[in-house]
Amino acid sequence: xxxxxxxxxxxxxxxxxxxxxxxxxxxxxxxxxxxxxxxxxxxxxxxxxxxxxxxxxxxxxxxxxxxxxxxxxxxxxxxxxxxxxxxxxxxxxxxxxxxxxxxxxxxxxxxxxxxxxxxxxxxxxxxxxxxxxxxxxxxxxxxxxxxxxxxxxxxxxxxxxxxxxxxxxxxxxxxxxxxxxxxxxxxxxxxxxxxxxxxxxxxxxxxxxxxxxxxxxxxx
Numbered sequence: 001x002x003x004x005x006x007x008x009x010x011x012x013x014x015x016x017x018x019x020x021x022x023x024x025x026x027x028x029x030x031x032x033x034x035x036x037x038x039x040x041x042x043x044x045x046x047x048x049x050x051x052x053x054x055x056x057x058x059x060x061x062x063x064x065x066x067x068x069x070x071x072x073x074x075x076x077x078x079x080x081x082x083x084x085x086x087x088x089x090x091x092x093x094x095x096x097x098x099x100x101x102x103x104x105x106x107x108x109x110x111x112x113x114x115x116x117x118x119x120x121x122x123x124x125x126x127x128x129x130x131x132x133x134x135x136x137x138x139x140x141x142x143x144x145x146x147x148x149x150x151x152x153x154x155x156x157x158x159x160x161x162x163x164x165x166x167x168x169x170x171x172x173x174x175x176x177x178x179x180x181x182x183x184x185x186x187x188x189x190x191x192x193x194x195x196x197x198x199x200x201x202x203x204x205x206x207x208x209x210x211x212x213x214x215x216x217x218x219x220x
Contacts, residue, residue, distance in 0.1 A: 008110065009108060010110070010111045010112070012114060047194055050173040087128075111136035136160055138159070152179065167185045189206045191209050
């Protein structure tokens, strides 16, 4: 029984709901291979994945300025490789399937709010198997400003017909916590996600942290 007044749980996508790092590692190292560069380690890629395609290219090409055509060409190639391989290695984080099933049993809606653009989000989700379908999906280009702005989360609450304060948002990056706080949602940090060694989630201002997806159930 849901005694906490929570009506919806919203998830960040990469590093929170779905483990997308293996596919992004394949795509980034395909770009490196084209240039004859050494492959980047999976551990480094994993820590950078939540920060998007620019962060991944900066990781592999620290000598390139993000304002250059060379940088943008490689970023676009990374996304092309990633799009071509979508679904081959993606999986839900362990425990997420059980969490989604329990949310359904409790009558709690769930959704996804990601900075990933819709042209990558939608085909990725189409290849995933969820125990129940999300009640809303907000991509990085659904509204005018992505996270850390609150607009994506406020839009998700509007789609669900709920006040933001009745929602929990779970994410693995500081921008997720900033967006949730600005939207008036309860913000939780997914410690199992793509955190870098230098990250300090205890200082992000979240309402709490979860070590595993199943820990989320204690907040309901």
